[in-house]
Amino acid sequence: MSPRIIAAVLSVTAFQLICGCTGPKEAVKTYRFRFAEELSSRSSATVMKKKKSYTTIEFLSAPAGASVYVYEKAKNKRGIHLGKTPLNYKVMTYYITEYSDMSAEYTVDINIAHEVTCEIDYSDPGYTAGEVTFCFAFEKKGYCSKIDSIAVPATNEMLIRALIDYPMPEYKVEATLEKL
Secondary structure (H helix, E strand, O other), rough: HHHHHHHHHHHHHHHHHHHHHHOOOOOEOOEEEEEHHHHHOOOOOOOEEEEEEEEEEEEEEEOOOOHHHEEEEOOOOEEEEEEOEEEEEEEEEEEEEEEEOOOOEEEEEEEOOOOEEEOOOOOOOOOOEEEEEEEEEEOOOOEEOOEEEEEOOOHHHHHHHHOOOOOOEEEEEEOOOOOO
């Protein structure tokens, strides 16, 4: 993308964010960031479009067929079972509602246990440091378990991609398991 296109997209998105969102951002117990609910007033304009955009992680292992679990570092234990490799899993969902008055509301759900490793601030168009880290356990009978993690950007660039229907980056976690 050229710098001019990026600047134009940021300008339009900043306008939409300012018109559509106010107030502090805070994580809720269900791993959800709620922005639409924090608006000082909801738009009474006609809903033009509702869309979803996903941040997906692909899980691969050698050998294939390893079970993938969310690993909760704080509790030092494995959490929910996601499936067996190879596997794609949607870890974040961006819900966007666009209105006829050119405002937009958005909600970002983080669908599994995670750690915010760098503060997320979607309200600041220049903020580029937001980050969420996911941790996973790979297990297969006859092999040593392996724990791996991946940091995923949760920045305005990702929100802009969701707003303009631009493809989200692809993330991959690969684990090589050793025999017992």
